[in-house]
Structure formats: C-alpha cells, structure tokens
Amino acid sequence: MPVNIIPPLSEELLPIRGLSLGIAAAGIKKTNCNDLLLMVLDEGSRVAGLFTQNRFCAAPVIVAKEHLSGLNSSVRALVINTGNANAGTGQQGIDSARSTCSAVAGLLGCDADQVLPFSTGVIMEQLPLEKVIAGLPTAISNLKSDNWFDAAGSIMTTDIVPKAVSRQIRIKGSMVTITGIAKGSGMIRPNMATMLGYVATDASISQALLQQILRHSADLSFNRITVDGDTSTNDAFILITTGRAGHDEIVDLNSEDFRSLQDAVTEVSVHLAQAIVRDGEGATKFITVQVDGGVDQDECAKVAYAIAHSPLVKTAFFASDPNLGRILAAIGYAGINDLDVNQIKLYLDEVLVAENGGRAGSYLEADGQRVMNQDEITVRVVLNRGDSSVTVWTCDFSYDYVKINASYRS
Amino acid sequence: MPVNIIPPLSEELLPIRGLSLGIAAAGIKKTNCNDLLLMVLDEGSRVAGLFTQNRFCAAPVIVAKEHLSGLNSSVRALVINTGNANAGTGQQGIDSARSTCSAVAGLLGCDADQVLPFSTGVIMEQLPLEKVIAGLPTAISNLKSDNWFDAAGSIMTTDIVPKAVSRQIRIKGSMVTITGIAKGSGMIRPNMATMLGYVATDASISQALLQQILRHSADLSFNRITVDGDTSTNDAFILITTGRAGHDEIVDLNSEDFRSLQDAVTEVSVHLAQAIVRDGEGATKFITVQVDGGVDQDECAKVAYAIAHSPLVKTAFFASDPNLGRILAAIGYAGINDLDVNQIKLYLDEVLVAENGGRAGSYLEADGQRVMNQDEITVRVVLNRGDSSVTVWTCDFSYDYVKINASYRS
Numbered sequence: 001m002p003v004n005i006i007p008p009l010s011e012e013l014l015p016i017r018g019l020s021l022g023i024a025a026a027g028i029k030k031t032n033c034n035d036l037l038l039m040v041l042d043e044g045s046r047v048a049g050l051f052t053q054n055r056f057c058a059a060p061v062i063v064a065k066e067h068l069s070g071l072n073s074s075v076r077a078l079v080i081n082t083g084n085a086n087a088g089t090g091q092q093g094i095d096s097a098r099s100t101c102s103a104v105a106g107l108l109g110c111d112a113d114q115v116l117p118f119s120t121g122v123i124m125e126q127l128p129l130e131k132v133i134a135g136l137p138t139a140i141s142n143l144k145s146d147n148w149f150d151a152a153g154s155i156m157t158t159d160i161v162p163k164a165v166s167r168q169i170r171i172k173g174s175m176v177t178i179t180g181i182a183k184g185s186g187m188i189r190p191n192m193a194t195m196l197g198y199v200a201t202d203a204s205i206s207q208a209l210l211q212q213i214l215r216h217s218a219d220l221s222f223n224r225i226t227v228d229g230d231t232s233t234n235d236a237f238i239l240i241t242t243g244r245a246g247h248d249e250i251v252d253l254n255s256e257d258f259r260s261l262q263d264a265v266t267e268v269s270v271h272l273a274q275a276i277v278r279d280g281e282g283a284t285k286f287i288t289v290q291v292d293g294g295v296d297q298d299e300c301a302k303v304a305y306a307i308a309h310s311p312l313v314k315t316a317f318f319a320s321d322p323n324l325g326r327i328l329a330a331i332g333y334a335g336i337n338d339l340d341v342n343q344i345k346l347y348l349d350e351v352l353v354a355e356n357g358g359r360a361g362s363y364l365e366a367d368g369q370r371v372m373n374q375d376e377i378t379v380r381v382v383l384n385r386g387d388s389s390v391t392v393w394t395c396d397f398s399y400d401y402v403k404i405n406a407s408y409r410s
Numbered sequence: 411m412p413v414n415i416i417p418p419l420s421e422e423l424l425p426i427r428g429l430s431l432g433i434a435a436a437g438i439k440k441t442n443c444n445d446l447l448l449m450v451l452d453e454g455s456r457v458a459g460l461f462t463q464n465r466f467c468a469a470p471v472i473v474a475k476e477h478l479s480g481l482n483s484s485v486r487a488l489v490i491n492t493g494n495a496n497a498g499t500g501q502q503g504i505d506s507a508r509s510t511c512s513a514v515a516g517l518l519g520c521d522a523d524q525v526l527p528f529s530t531g532v533i534m535e536q537l538p539l540e541k542v543i544a545g546l547p548t549a550i551s552n553l554k555s556d557n558w559f560d561a562a563g564s565i566m567t568t569d570i571v572p573k574a575v576s577r578q579i580r581i582k583g584s585m586v587t588i589t590g591i592a593k594g595s596g597m598i599r600p601n602m603a604t605m606l607g608y609v610a611t612d613a614s615i616s617q618a619l620l621q622q623i624l625r626h627s628a629d630l631s632f633n634r635i636t637v638d639g640d641t642s643t644n645d646a647f648i649l650i651t652t653g654r655a656g657h658d659e660i661v662d663l664n665s666e667d668f669r670s671l672q673d674a675v676t677e678v679s680v681h682l683a684q685a686i687v688r689d690g691e692g693a694t695k696f697i698t699v700q701v702d703g704g705v706d707q708d709e710c711a712k713v714a715y716a717i718a719h720s721p722l723v724k725t726a727f728f729a730s731d732p733n734l735g736r737i738l739a740a741i742g743y744a745g746i747n748d749l750d751v752n753q754i755k756l757y758l759d760e761v762l763v764a765e766n767g768g769r770a771g772s773y774l775e776a777d778g779q780r781v782m783n784q785d786e787i788t789v790r791v792v793l794n795r796g797d798s799s800v801t802v803w804t805c806d807f808s809y810d811y812v813k814i815n816a817s818y819r820s
C-alpha cells in the first residue's frame with residue numbers, strides 16, 4: 001500500500017478560470033474505465049513543457065515538442081490517453097499522434113498544432129487510433145472546470161491513489177489559483193520518468209518567466225524522485241497559465257510576485273512528485289536522501305542517486321534491516337574519485353551511524369533499528385568537502401515491486 | 411534455483427604445483443562452517459591483482475594493494491575469510507587486516523607484507539580478529555594441493571553452488587594447468603563487484619605479462635557481468651603463477667605461448683564469471699546482452715548495462731513476459747545523445763523484434779513468447795553506427811532476490 005498518502009478530496013481541488021476538463025472511457029485500457037482526458041484552454045493561455053530525455057521518446061512527445069516549439073498561436077487543448085504509450089511505434093505512431101491532434105482540432109475549431117498529445121501505458125504497440133477519436137465527442141460533451149479529481153483518476157495507470165493538489169496565493173490583490181495533477185508510480189527517475197504532470201494556474205505571466213518557473217520547479221520536484229531508475233519514453237511536465245486571475249502580467253524576474261508564484265508552483269510540484277514516490281510500485285516506505293557538504297550539486301546528486309537506486313539499500317529498507325554498510329558501499333561507488341571516506345558522516349534521521357571511515361563510536365544498533373522501523377526515514381550524508389546540498393526522494397524495494405512489474409500486462 | 415549450473419566434481423579440479431590450500435571453520439560466519447581459506451605459494455610465485463573501485467573499499471583491499479605494490483619479495487600466502495567483510499571499519503579494520511597478515515607470516519615464517527588478506531560478508535562490523543587468528547593453525551595443519559573443491563566451498567556467502575574449474579594446455583611441450591575458484595552472487599557489477607576470484611596456474615611468465623593477462627581476462631569476464639548493479643567494497647580478482655610447470659618463462663607478448671595462456675586464463679575466468687551470474691541471487695534465467703554496431707566499446711557497454719540493470723527489463727524476464735518495449739526504453743536512456751532510434755534492430759535470440767523505431771513487421775508475439783519461456787536468452791541490439799561490440803551477462807530479477815536481500819543478516 002502507498003506510504004502515508006491521502007487522496008485529495010474533490011472539493012479541495014480548485015477550478016482554474018479559463019480551463020475545462022473533459023473525460024471519456026474510450027476503451028483503450030479496458031472497458032468502462034476512464035482513459036481519455038481533454039484539457040481545453042481559453043485563447044491567450046500560455047504553455048511551457050519539459051519532456052523525457054529518452055532517445056526512444058514516444059510519438060506524442062515528438063509531436064508535442066514540435067507543436068510547442070513551432071507555435072504561432074496559443075495552445076488550445078491537451079489530449080491525454082492512458083492504456084497505450086504510443087512509444088516504439090515508428091512512423092505509424094507519429095501519424096497516429098498527429099491524427100489525434102487533428103481530430104481534436106476539428107471538434108474544437110482550432111488548428112492541429114494548437115493541440116498537444118500525451119500517452120502513457122504499454123510500449124511498442126500501436127495506438128488504437130479509432131478508439132481515441134471515437135472517445136473525443138464524449139470528452140467534449142462533459143467539459144467542466146470543477147472535475148480535477150476525476151481528471152487525476154483518468155490518467156492513472158499502475159497508480160493506486162489519484163495525485164492532485166491546489167494552492168492559492170494573492171498577486172497584486174487578485175486571488176490566484178494553482179491546481180496540479182500527476183500520474184506515475186514506476187519507471188520513475190531524474191530527468192523526467194513515466195510520469196505525466198500538469199500544473200495549471202490562472203496567473204498572468206510572460207512566456208519567458210513561465211519557462212523559468214517550469215525549469216525551477218521541475219529541478220526541485222519531478223527531477224528529484226526515483227523509484228526504480230528507469231527513465232520512461234513518455235514523461236512530460238506541463239505548466240499552463242490562462243492569465244484569467246485579473247492581475248497585471250508578471251514580467252519581472254526579480255519581483256516579489258514572480259517569487260510568490262514560483263514558490264507556489266514549486267510547492268504544488270513537490271507535493272505531486274512526493275505523491276508519486278509514496279505511491280511507488282510496491283512502496284512500503286518513503287525515504288528522503290539528503291546529501292550535504294558537497295563541492296557542487298552534481299556530486300551531491302551522484303551520491304544521493306547511488307543510494308536511492310541501490311537494490312541492496314532498498315531491500316534493506318523494505319526489511320527494516322539496519323544493514324547500513326550497504327549505504328556506505330553506495331556512497332563509495334557513486335563516482336566521486338577523490339572522495340575521502342574518513343571525512344564522511346552518515347545519519348539515519350538524527351542518529352549518527354558512521355564517521356571516520358566506519359561505524360560511529362556512539363552508534364547503537366537499537367537506535368538504527370528504531371529508525372528503520374519507521375515508514376518515513378531520512379538518510380543524511382555529510383560529505384564535508386563543500387557547501388552544496390541535494391535532496392532526493394525514493395521508496396523501498398519490495399516483493400510487490402517485482403509482482404507488479406512481472407504481471408504488468410496480464 | 412541457479413540457472414543451468416552444475417557444481418564441479420572434486421576430481422575435475424586439478425592441483426597447481428607449488429600451491430597448497432588449507433581450510434578451517436573459524437566460527438566467523440557460524441559454527442561448524444568453513445569460513446577461512448589459506449593459500450600458500452612456493453617461493454618464486456608471482457601474483458597480480460585487480461581490486462574494487464569503490465571509494466569505501468574494505469580494509470583488506472587497502473592492505474592487499476599496499477602489499478602487492480610494495481613487494482620486494484614474492485607473495486607467499488593469501489588469507490581469505492567469509493562472514494565479515496571488514497569494510498566500513500575505519501583504522502581498527504586496517505589494523506585487524508594487518509594483524510591477520512602478521513599472524514599468518516609468523517606461522518609460515520615469512521614477512522607480513524608477503525601475505526595478502528581478503529574478506530567478504532557483512533559490512534560495517536569489526537572483524538572478529540581473535541577467531542580468524544585462532545583458526546589459522548587448523549588451516550595450516552590441513553594444507554593440501556588437491557582440495558580446490560573444498561576451497562571453493564569455503565569462500566561462499568549467499569552462493570548456492572561452489573564455483574570452480576580447471577583447464578590444461580601445453581606450453582613448449584610442458585603440461586600447464588589453470589585452476590580457478592570464485593564466489594559472489596549479489597552486489598555484482600562491472601569494475602569488480604563482490605566477488606572474489608582466484609585463478610592459479612603453474613605456468614612460468616614474467617610479472618608484466620601476468621598483469622596483462624589479468625587485465626585482459628577481467629575485461630572479458632568479471633567486468634562483463636552484473637546482477638544488481640551494486641559495486642562491492644571488497645572485490646578482488648587475483649591471478650597467481652607458481653612457475654612450476656617446467657617450461658621456459660614466457661616473456662614475449664607476441665608469442666603463441668602467451669596467447670595460449672591468455673586464452674586459457676580468459677576461458678577459466680569467463681566460466682567463473684558466468685557461474686556467478688547463473689547463481690545470481692534469486693536468478694531464474696541467464697541473459698546474454700550483446701550490443702553490436704557501436705562506434706566504440708564504451709557506447710556498446712552503456713547500452714548493454716542499461717538493459718542489464720533495468721529492473722523493469724529484469725522483472726519482465728522473470729515473468730517470461732515479452733514486454734519488449736522496456737528494452738527499447740532502456741536503449742533510449744543509455745546515454746548516447748546522438749542515437750538514431752530508427753537505425754536500431756533488436757533481436758531476442760534469432761527473432762527480429764524491432765526496427766525502424768518500432769515493432770518489426772515480421773514480429774509475432776508468439777515468437778517473442780517462445781524465446782521468453784527459455785531459461786537462457788540472448789538479447790541482441792544492433793546499433794548500426796560502427797563496428798564495436800560488447801557482450802554482458804546478467805540474470806532476471808525475482809521475488810527471491812528481494813527475499814534474499816531483505817533477510818541477509820537474519
């Protein structure tokens with residue numbers, strides 16, 4: 001079961017002026033199961049996106065990037081299907097993604113390149129295009145602005161819990177709302193893993209600053225989580241502004257308004273990213289890995305991910321076994337060639353476990369065991385060679401991870 | 411259960427002239443279980459070693475490297491304990507490794523720096539030095555040259571099957587024997603993972619050429635296997651020559667004798683390395699990942715290891731599920747930035763699975779399923795951008811991997 005994650009209540013999820021959501025059960029995944037989501041944006045909305053760095057990126061990723069980069073007019077719709085990733089599908093897959101956009105455009109009365117396509121699900125099988133297209137009229141017929149909860153549910157694959165959250169802040173006297181949804185629970189890794197994240201706000205902000213907020217919030221949220229180290233073909237993180245909150249457009253990077261909005265979007269993104277880890281496939285524990293005292297962020301991240309990806313460390317967490325030498329081993333192979341292991345301190349929550357190249361004199365196995373028994377644990381490594389820090393979130397590695405991934409298609 | 415691995419018969423393992431083996435149950439691991447191995451070498455023997463690149467390398471690794479690099483006279487003994495890795499043990503651990511060497515030297519009448527120490531087992535607990543030292547007289551009292559089978563058993567940890575093999579070749583008319591033993595079944599990864607490998611021969615060869623053979627054979631064997639991607643603190647691969655076969659010393663890198671010996675040592679090393687994978691923790695399948703057509707070996711290795719390390723790919727093999735898009739995804743995130751996915755071909759044994767960026771027109775799921783049902787499978791990726799190839803061996807990822815590693819210390 002997911003770790004300490006409470007599904008959002010429908011009424012906690014706040015509408016974004018200028019954005020409506022339509023949902024359909026198009027039969028792509030299975031019968032009678034919502035698997036198609038349409039987001040329709042008012043004219044004048046702005047969209048920024050980050051996509052997977054996997055070279056085998058999916059057809060919809062190729063088309064969405066193309067539409068975003070070539071835009072002469074604003075994005076008017078996003079169309080998201082689950083049940084099929086349309087990845088590893090060659091030219092036919094790209095044609096299917098384009099045809100999906102054209103079909104949406106035809107129904108909404110906009111151009112095909114104003115539509116961004118997204119898919120998630122099984123790889124290397126052709127998208128059942130006719131089912132997607134046949135589902136669109138239903139999605140359009142139920143477009144509403146207050147159904148974010150159902151929208152979050154419609155993009156789930158192996159997720160157990162829908163992931164969604166809202167925040168409100170004041171900008172120049174106007175109430176600004178930020179609402180986000182995300183899916184993903186396996187194939188999670190830095191650089192955007194199979195996860196789809198959509199954060200929308202009615203704030204008004206320039207395209208350049210929107211892009212800046214997207215990058216900043218991704219770096220502190222979706223790019224700081226890992227479940228199994230696999231990077232997906234389909235990841236996308238999309239930030240949408242409709243500009244309908246009523247305040248003057250934010251154009252100054254150094255303004256307090258910019259920072260407020262950036263902080264709120266980051267908070268929403270961190271909430272969603274952590275929810276993905278808490279709902280990690282088979283997760284029984286939520287692990288925060290914090291690496292302090294590095295020369296730069298890059299080496300802190302290397303150490304953090306070496307720990308967070310190690311199957312040996314993750315199975316020890318699953319077993320609540322304070323076999324903490326495995327963490328030292330992971331630090332040792334993280335790739336810092338001039339690391340002096342005698343300078344390192346390792347903490348489990350507040351318990352000092354190792355220093356001077358070995359077990360700390362004060363360390364008692366009973367203290368380590370007490371922390372390992374918890375379902376939320378912080379591993380802190382102090383490298384003592386600089387001032388940089390990086391925090392990464394991950395989960396343990398359980399029987400159920402194997403079970404879920406061994407039987408994914410059956 | 412291990413995949414297609416037949417334990418060697420004791421009589422198949424051939425003595426090496428000038429090398430004797432002593433074994434003891436020193437009570438380091440548990441009672442009445444062999445956990446201490448002493449290898450005693452005749453004077454004039456030569457030893458070359460490769461060690462873990464983990465920065466948190468164990469105390470015996472530090473001491474063994476020091477003794478090997480500072481040698482004025484030849485190595486006379488190797489002392490190997492299981493049950494405790496003496497890693498993450500700080501200065502006290504180094505002192506324990508040195509004391510072990512001194513104790514061996516005192517009993518054999520040589521210098522402490524002519525003794526190389528090795529340990530494997532739990533990390534971050536101090537070596538029970540008094541037990542190791544107390545076990546040495548027993549090991550010395552049963553020194554023999556024909557007990558390689560028991561020696562292979564004495565260095566096992568989570569291994570199910572002892573790993574050992576012998577080969578014989580003729581050099582300059584003399585019969586030359588090569589016998590090797592290895593242990594390791596988890597924490598296996600390129601750059602020497604927890605695995606200990608000892609290959610000995612009675613051939614006569616210069617120190618420089620011995621080093622060359624060690625590097626060559628490691629690159630094609632122990633550095634080409636992976637079980638879980640974790641690199642251990644204690645790995646070592648040691649090549650020993652006693653020079654007692656009676657032929658003239660091999661001193662020419664371009665001689666046929668050199669190549670014969672190098673090939674035979676490599677064959678022994680590959681056998682042992684593959685045995686480690688076949689006995690991989692929880693392994694039910696033996697997977698060969700062959701990457702052809704790369705620009706260089708480095709990029710071939712990146713792709714091979716991305717596939718071999720992917721938990722999603724490995725759980726699909728465990729399930730015999732031809733969910734082969736996961737392999738495409740791993741190729742895509744392997745880190746080749748200018749990869750043209752449309753050029754790639756993916757084969758499962760002889761079945762062409764993908765080309766032109768997607769599923770091959772001729773591919774039938776039934777063919778993929780047939781291969782996935784086998785317990786030995788070759789994944790072949792053709793990158794079509796150069797002439798380099800790399801082959802890596804790995805295993806699947808099963809419930810039992812989690813079980814073994816979640817309960818390792820209990």
